Structure formats: C-alpha cells, structure tokens
Amino acid sequence: MSEHEEVVERSAGYEVLSRLLFPLLCLGLGVVYASATWGMPTRSLQYPYLVIAVLFLLTISTVAEDLLEIYRTEYQAALADSLRSYYTVWNLSIYVAVGTVVYVVLITSVGFIVASFLVMVALMYLSGERNALVVGGVTAIVLALVYVVFIQIIGLSLPRLPVLLPGGDVVWI
Amino acid sequence: MDLILTSAVDLVVQPSMLLIIVLGVVGGVVAGSIPGFSGTNTVALILPFSIGMEPVTALILMSAVYVGANYGSAIPAILINTPGSAAAAATVLDAYPMTKNGDAGMALGISILASVLGGIIAAILLLFLLDPLASVAFLFGQPEMFVLALFGLASVAVAVGDNIRKGLIAGFFGLLVAAMPADPTTAQPRLTFGYPELYDQVPFVPIVIGLFAISELFFLINRKRIQDDDGGSDFTYSRVIAGFRHTIRSPGNLLRSAGIGTLVGAIPGSGASVANFISWIVAKTSSSDPESFGKGNPNGVVASEASNNAVTGGALIPTLTLGIPGSGTTAVMLAALLLHGLQPGPQLLDNFGVEATAIILSLFVANLALLAFAFFVSKYLIRIVLLPTSWLVPTILVLTVISAFALRGYVFDVWIMVIFGVIGFIMRIHDYPLIPLVLGVILGPIAEAAFLRGMLLSGNDPSIFFSSTITLVLWMLILLTIVWQPLQSRVRPIFAG
Numbered sequence: 001m002s003e004h005e006e007v008v009e010r011s012a013g014y015e016v017l018s019r020l021l022f023p024l025l026c027l028g029l030g031v032v033y034a035s036a037t038w039g040m041p042t043r044s045l046q047y048p049y050l051v052i053a054v055l056f057l058l059t060i061s062t063v064a065e066d067l068l069e070i071y072r073t074e075y076q077a078a079l080a081d082s083l084r085s086y087y088t089v090w091n092l093s094i095y096v097a098v099g100t101v102v103y104v105v106l107i108t109s110v111g112f113i114v115a116s117f118l119v120m121v122a123l124m125y126l127s128g129e130r131n132a133l134v135v136g137g138v139t140a141i142v143l144a145l146v147y148v149v150f151i152q153i154i155g156l157s158l159p160r161l162p163v164l165l166p167g168g169d170v171v172w173i
Numbered sequence: 174m175d176l177i178l179t180s181a182v183d184l185v186v187q188p189s190m191l192l193i194i195v196l197g198v199v200g201g202v203v204a205g206s207i208p209g210f211s212g213t214n215t216v217a218l219i220l221p222f223s224i225g226m227e228p229v230t231a232l233i234l235m236s237a238v239y240v241g242a243n244y245g246s247a248i249p250a251i252l253i254n255t256p257g258s259a260a261a262a263a264t265v266l267d268a269y270p271m272t273k274n275g276d277a278g279m280a281l282g283i284s285i286l287a288s289v290l291g292g293i294i295a296a297i298l299l300l301f302l303l304d305p306l307a308s309v310a311f312l313f314g315q316p317e318m319f320v321l322a323l324f325g326l327a328s329v330a331v332a333v334g335d336n337i338r339k340g341l342i343a344g345f346f347g348l349l350v351a352a353m354p355a356d357p358t359t360a361q362p363r364l365t366f367g368y369p370e371l372y373d374q375v376p377f378v379p380i381v382i383g384l385f386a387i388s389e390l391f392f393l394i395n396r397k398r399i400q401d402d403d404g405g406s407d408f409t410y411s412r413v414i415a416g417f418r419h420t421i422r423s424p425g426n427l428l429r430s431a432g433i434g435t436l437v438g439a440i441p442g443s444g445a446s447v448a449n450f451i452s453w454i455v456a457k458t459s460s461s462d463p464e465s466f467g468k469g470n471p472n473g474v475v476a477s478e479a480s481n482n483a484v485t486g487g488a489l490i491p492t493l494t495l496g497i498p499g500s501g502t503t504a505v506m507l508a509a510l511l512l513h514g515l516q517p518g519p520q521l522l523d524n525f526g527v528e529a530t531a532i533i534l535s536l537f538v539a540n541l542a543l544l545a546f547a548f549f550v551s552k553y554l555i556r557i558v559l560l561p562t563s564w565l566v567p568t569i570l571v572l573t574v575i576s577a578f579a580l581r582g583y584v585f586d587v588w589i590m591v592i593f594g595v596i597g598f599i600m601r602i603h604d605y606p607l608i609p610l611v612l613g614v615i616l617g618p619i620a621e622a623a624f625l626r627g628m629l630l631s632g633n634d635p636s637i638f639f640s641s642t643i644t645l646v647l648w649m650l651i652l653l654t655i656v657w658q659p660l661q662s663r664v665r666p667i668f669a670g
Contacts, residue, residue, distance in 0.1 A: 022599050026346045033349065033364045044356035044363065047624045051352060055345040058338055093391035097595060100387065100570060104587050107574070116574075120567040127394055127563035138564050142571060150575055157582060158575065 014082035015070045023059045023066070030055055095126045111161030111172075116143055181530035184229065185538060193230060194237040194535055198542040201241020202550075205257050206248040207576060215242045216505045220512075228513030229528045233535040235509060236485070239502050240539040243482050244288040244547060251280045251474075252557045253399065253569055255386035259377060260481040262611050263449040265385060266333070267466065267473030272399060274469050277555045278409075282416020283471055284478045285547040287427060289540045290420065291479030294431035295438070295486025296536040313440055315626040316638045320647040322620035325447060326612055327654045332454040333467060333606040337655065340609045343600065347613020348620065351375050357618065358625045370585040377614045379577040379590035384607045386573045387594025392601075394566050399558040413551045416471070423475050426456050434480030438487020448487075450612055452480035486536055493529055 030052040037045055077085075087094070099119055106115035120139045129135055150156045160172040184190065204215040216235050223231035246257025251268040264284065271280040313321065326348070330340030353364040354374050365371040393399065420427065430452040437448035456476035457466040466473050485502075492503040492510075515525050557565075577590040597607055631637035638644055 018599075019603055022596070022603060022605055023342065025596070025599075026342060026349075029346070029349060033353070036364050040361055040363070041359065043625075043628075044359055044361040046628065047621045048349065048352040048363065051345055051348045055342065055349060058342045058345065062338055062342060090391075090395075092394040093598070096390050096394050096566060096570075097598075100390075100591050100594070103570065103574065104584065104591060107587070108584055112574075116571045120571060123567040123570070124563050127566060129561070129563040134564075138568070142568050146571060146575065150579075154579075156575070156579055158578060159584065 009077040009081050009085035010075055011077040011079050011082040012070055012073075012075045013079035014077075014086070015073075015075070016067070019066050019070070020063060023063050026055055026059045027063075030059075092127060096123065099123050099126070107159050112158040113143060113147065114161050116146070177526040177530050180527045181534050184527065184531045185233070185534045190230065190233060190535075191538065193234050194538050195542045195546075197234045197237025198241040198539050199546055201238040201243075202245040202248075202543070202546060203241075204238075205242030205245020207245075207257065207572070207579075216502050220505060220509055223509055224512065228510075228515055229531055231509055231513060232506065232515075232528070232532050235506050236489075236532055236535050237539040237542070239485050239506070240292055240482065240536060240543055241546075242502075243292075243485055244284070244478075244543055247284040247288065247478055247481075248281075248554060249386075251284060252277060252554060253386070253565070254389040255569065255573065256381060259381050259611065259615055260449055260484070261477070262381060262385070262608065263453040263477040264474060264481075266453065266477070266608065267468070267470050268477075270467075270469035271471065271474070272558055276412065276469075277558050278412025278551070279416040279419065279471065280474055281547075281551045281555060282413035283420050283474045284416075285413070285544060285551065286417045286420040287430075287475045287478035288482040288547075289544045290427055291431040291434055292482040292485055292540040292543070293537055294428065294479075295435045295483035296533055296540070298432070298435045299486040299489060299533050299536070300530075312643065314641075315623045315630060316640065317643045317647070318440075318623035319620055319627055320638055320644045320651070322616040322623065324647045324651050324654070325451065325616055326609060327651045328454050329450050329612050330606075330609045331654050331657075332457050333608045336604065337659070339605045341655075343605050343607070344609035344613040347610040347615075348617045349613075350380070350610075351377075351614045351617020352621055356625075357622050358629070368585060370581070370583050374618065375614060376577075376581060376586050376589060377611075378580050379586040380593045380614050381611055382573050382576055383590035383593030384597035384600075384611060386569060387590060388597030388601055388607075390566050390569060390594070391598045393562050393569075396562055398560065398562060399565070410548070410552050412555075413548060419471050420475055423472055426472055426475050427479050429455065429459075430476040430479035431483040434483025435487035435490075437480070438484035439490040447612075447615065448484050449477040449481040450608065452476040482540075486533075489533070493532075 033048060033052060037048070099122060103115055103119040106118060109115075110118075117139060120142065121135055124135045124138065151158060163171045165171055185194075201215055215238050219231075219235060219238060223234065226234070242258075243260055246261040247264050247268070248257065250256040250261040250264040251272055254265050254269040256262045256265055268280040268284065271277065326344040327341070330344045331337050333340055353371055355362045355365070355372050362372060370376075433452045433455065434448045437451060453466070453473055453476045456472050457463045460466065460470070460472060462470070488503040489506075492507050515528065573590060574587050577587045578584065580586065599605075600607060600610070627637050628635070639648065
C-alpha cells in the first residue's frame with residue numbers, strides 16, 4: 001500500500017481493483033499487441049515479442065504476489081465503503097481528470113481559447129476560488145499571455161473557432 | 174593551434190558576438206522553460222533566420238540557444254514537477270521534493286551553477302579531447318548500443334523505488350509502448366490502432382508531460398499551495414547562493430556528472446535524456462546516503478543538471494568530427510553547418526579550425542551569460558510555489574495542453590498526454606516508479622533500431638549481442654545490477670545476525 005492510499009478505507013474488492021489496474025494494463029497491452037500483429041513478418045516482431053515475454057513474466061509474478069497478499073489479509077470494509085471513501089479523498093482529483101477530458105473534447109469543437117476559458121473558470125470554481133474578479137482576472141491574464149506568446153509570436157496553429165460577424169466576415173478566436 | 178585559438182577568441186569576444194550569445198541564452202532559457210518546447214524546437218525555429226548570417230555567427234547563436242534551453246527545462250521541473258524536456262526528467266526526482274519542502278531557492282541555485290559548470294567542463298573537455306572522445310564514442314556499435322540501452326533501463330529500475338520488479342515492469346511497459354509504431358527497418362505497421370499519428374513514432378514529450386505534470390495536478394489540487402507552509406521560506410537570493418555553495422562543495426559529483434554527460438552526449442542517438450538518468454544513478458549508488466535520493470537530496474540535482482548541460486558539449490563531438498549528430502538539436506545544427514557550406518567531418522578542424530574553435534569557445538561565454546541571467550530571474554521564479562493551487566492547476570493544465578500540441582500540431586498528442594497522466598496517477602498511487610517508463614519510451618527506439626541492425630548484421634544470429642568485450646561487460650553489469658540488491662538484502666542479515 002502506498003502512502004497516498006492510507007486514507008482510503010480498504011476492502012478486498014477495492015484492493016483487487018486498484019492494485020491490479022496497472023499490471024492488468026501491461027498484460028492487456030501485450031495481449032492486444034500480440035493479437036494485432038500475429039502473422040506479420042517475424043523480423044518486425046522479434047524485438048516487441050521479446051519485450052512482451054519479459055513484461056508478462058514480471059507482471060504475472062507481481063499479480064500472483066498481490067493476489068496472495070490480498071487473500072491473506074483480513075479486510076473490515078465492504079467494496080461500497082471503499083469506493084465512497086475513495087471518492088471523498090480524491091473527489092477534486094476526479095473533477096480535474098473529468099475536466100481535462102472535457103477540455104480536450106471542447107478544444108476540437110469550440111477552439112482552444114474558448115475551451116481554455118470554460119475549463120479554467122470551471123476548475124477554479126470547483127477548487128474553491130469563488131471570487132469572480134480573481135477567477136476572471138487570472139483566466140484573462142493567462143489566456144492573453146498564451147494568445148500573444150504562442151499564437152502571435154511563436155505562430156502555433158492551435159485549434160480555433162470561426163465566428164461569423166454580422167457583416168459576413170469570419171473571425172477566428 | 175595557438176594562432177587558431179587566438180583568432181577564435183578574437184571572433185567570440187567581439188561586442189556584437191557577445192550580444193548574440195546573451196540574446197541566444199535568454200531566448201533559450203525562456204523557450205526551454207515551456208514544457209514540451211525543447212532545445213531542438215528552439216534551434217529549429219532559428220534555422221531559417223540564420224541563413225542571412227555569417228556561418229560562424231549562426232552556429233554560435235544556435236549553441237547559445239542550446240545551452241539556454243537545456244537549462245530552461247529545469248525551471249518547471251523544479252517548481253511545478255514538469256520537466257521542460259526529457260533532459261530534466263531526472264531533475265524532478267530531487268528538485269521538486271526540495272521545492273515542496275520549502276527550498277525551491279536552493280534547488281534553483283544548484284541547477285543554475287551545476288548547469289553552468291557542467292557546460293564549462295564539457296567545453297574544456299571538448300576543446301582538448303575532441304579526437305580521443307570521438308574514437309571512444311565510436312567503439313559502440315549496434316550490439317553494444319542495444320545492451321547499453323538494456324543496462325540503462327535495468328539500472329534505473331533498480332535505482333528508483335524500493336521494488337525492482339515494479340521498476341522493471343514500468344521500464345518494459347515503456348519499451349512496449351515505444352514499439353507500437355511501424356517497424357523502423359521494414360515500415361511494417363504494428364499496433365497503431367488505426368491512428369496515422371502513431372505510424373512514425375510514439376511522441377515521448379506528451380508522455381513525459383502526462384506522467385509528471387498531469388498526474389501531479391491530481392495530487393496538487395488537494396493542497397492549498399505547492400509549498401504548504403511559507404513561514405520558514407527564504408525568497409531572496411540567499412538560498413540561491415546557498416545552492417551555489419552546495420554545488421561548489423560537490424566537486425567529485427560535479428566532475429563525474431559532467432564527464433558522463435560529455436561522454437553520453439558524444440554517443441550518437443543518446444543525449445541529455447539518457448545522460449541525466451545515468452548521472453543521477455551513479456550519484457545515488459556512490460552516495461553514503463542513497464535512500465535520501467528521490468526525496469530531495471541536493472546531490473541528485475547536481476548530478477542531473479551538470480550532466481544534461483554537459484551533453485551540449487559532448488553532442489558536438491560526433492557532429493563536428495564525423496558529421497553524425499549526437500542529439501536532435503545537433504542534428505538541426507548539422508543542417509545549419511551544411512547550409513552554410515561547412516562540411517563536418519575529420520577535415521573540419523583542418524579546413525575551418527577557427528570557426529570550429531570559436532563555436533566551442535562560445536559555449537564558455539554562453540554558460541557565463543546563463544549564470545548571470547538565471548541568477549537574476551531566480552528570485553522572482555521561486556514565488557510560483559506560493560500561488561494558490563486553484564490558480565495554478567488550471568494554468569498548468571492550459572500550458573501542458575499547448576506543450577503537448579506544440580511539437581507536432583496534433584490533438585492526438587494531447588490525448589496521449591491525458592492518458593499517460595491517468596496512468597501516471599495510478600502508478601504513483603501504487604508505487605510504480607515513473608522514471609523507468611519514461612526511459613523505456615526514450616530508449617525504446619534506440620534499443621529496437623540497434624537490435625534490428627545487429628540481427629541484420631549477424632544474419633539473424635543473436636550471439637552478436639554477446640560477441641564483444643564491451644557487450645559481455647555490459648551483460649555482467651546488468652546481471653549484477655538486478656541481482657545485487659536482493660542478494661544484499663538476504664546476505665546482510667546473515668552477517669548481521
């Protein structure tokens with residue numbers, strides 16, 4: 001158990017779910033790799049299959065060890081208690097994760113500047129900053145700097161939103 | 174030789190040249206401090222503008238930018254756990270814990286002076302050992318490079334974290350991720366999930382930013398500030414100067430790390446991203462207090478920063494003497510050399526001795542300019558740690574998205590960053606070290622290319638990877654690295670008991 005997890009109420013089901021997440025991701029990537037490349041010329045696969053073989057050996061031994069340890073430990077809490085406690089501890093982190101995913105989706109639909117404005121305001125509000133002047137000020141300063149440095153000076157072509165003006169002209173923001 | 178040196182000194186100390194060096198360093202530091210905006214990007218940006226310049230002026234400007242950018246990447250690594258490039262990935266290990274403990278000033282001071290001295294030591298080595306170092310670097314053929322990559326990965330997996338197996342899993346996961354694009358020799362597509370963006374390479378900058386910066390945001394949002402308590406902190410130049418003092422008092426670590434940086438930089442295809450890890454591991458294993466590394470040991474910062482700036486000198490060795498770039502940035506500089514009619518290779522020093530020597534000398538001046546500029550801005554940079562996380566988290570998120578996007582201009586790379594941010598969070602929760610994964614992704618293409626070429630050279634006979642003295646020594650080192658720590662933990666109680 002890591003120091004980051006000490007505050008979460010532990011149950012056997014939760015331990016299995018959380019501790020095996022990364023090892024299973026490794027195994028999953030290996031399996032998907034092998035099935036997607038099966039039948040390709042051997043020369044292209046010698047190296048990755050060698051890597052997969054070593055990764056499997058290491059991961060399976062770790063999974064077995066973790067399962068054995070979970071089996072031997074007596075847990076008091078139920079899975080639902082663990083999940084509730086996990087949400088209490090990490091709710092702000094979950095907001096940031098969800099906000100990040102929504103942000104990337106928004107970038108492709110409403111453009112970088114508008115998406116950044118929405119996500120910055122939402123995250124600042126969710127993380128406890130309720131002073132509208134501060135929220136607006138910080139967001140405006142950051143986005144103005146980003147616009148000048150990255151779009152105007154460096155010339156980075158970040159996704160932008162076309163806005164149709166009344167006269168028929170289009171402005172990209 | 175004396176005449177060449179005198180002419181080169183005259184060339185470099187001209188006021189206009191000094192101004193160009195200072196501007197190059199300042200621009201490099203600013204660009205390098207933007208996560209994802211590496212020295213290669215910055216030097217590449219200058220390339221078109223350099224066409225109108227004198228060849229030596231253009232190359233001196235590029236060298237200055239390179240020096241500045243290599244240092245610049247340490248600033249976000251120290252202050253917000255976000256390495257500006259892979260060159261500063263090992264810097265975060267000790268520098269960010271120092272920041273969280275209220276000593277960002279000292280961490281910045283160490284990084285400034287270690288970078289400067291590392292760069293100067295490398296320039297001295299370059300000036301006197303250009304030819305011998307080039308010949309050492311080229312003892313490493315394809316089989317040696319493959320085994321060296323495995324050795325690098327194994328030693329990092331052992332050095333970082335408490336569980337070797339978890340380190341190795343992270344490292345091999347990184348190697349597998351790096352092997353997803355098309356086969357480098359036959360162009361046969363492999364696991365690209367139908368995304369053309371994955372056909373050529375797995376972008377490692379978004380992966381590094383995701384693993385460190387995005388995963389850190391998930392932790393940071395639960396704190397009020399990066400540094401919770403500012404009561405005992407010193408936000409004047411005094412802690413920066415304390416960092417200078419610590420660096421000067423670590424001459425062994427400094428010299429060794431600069432030497433490692435120069436040598437690794439001289440090996441084509443490796444570079445700062447590999448050198449900073451090797452130096453950090455060597456510093457840790459030779460320390461009397463190895464457990465404190467990764468938890469805010471200043472010597473870890475000295476090792477990483479001295480070596481990654483020394484790479485700038487080392488990488489010029491194969492570029493100037495053989496026309497083979499030692500890093501991405503020197504590949505751009507090589508293009509500039511050719512663009513300006515300077516043919517790199519063994520004859521370079523005979524045909525363009527003054528110009529080549531002036532480029533090397535400009536590294537000294539660039540590092541001195543770096544010292545002055547970085548010291549001046551450090552006092553203001555430190556205050557970032559006191560900003561509320563409710564401001565910092567959204568701001569860092571916006572900057573990381575730009576950084577991931579900047580390199581190739583794909584929103585796909587931003588998704589890669591987000592995915593690896595979540596993976597990084599899961600890994601950190603369960604004590605899987607991030608560094609072996611990063612190194613696996615960086616070393617993956619080098620290892621695979623060396624493996625494939627080695628197999629081609631030997632007619633598919635794997636014994637080529639055991640055929641030279643260097644490979645055998647490296648295999649023995651790998652074995653020792655993996656076996657030593659568990660063996661030590663079993664044997665020690667027997668003797669103690």
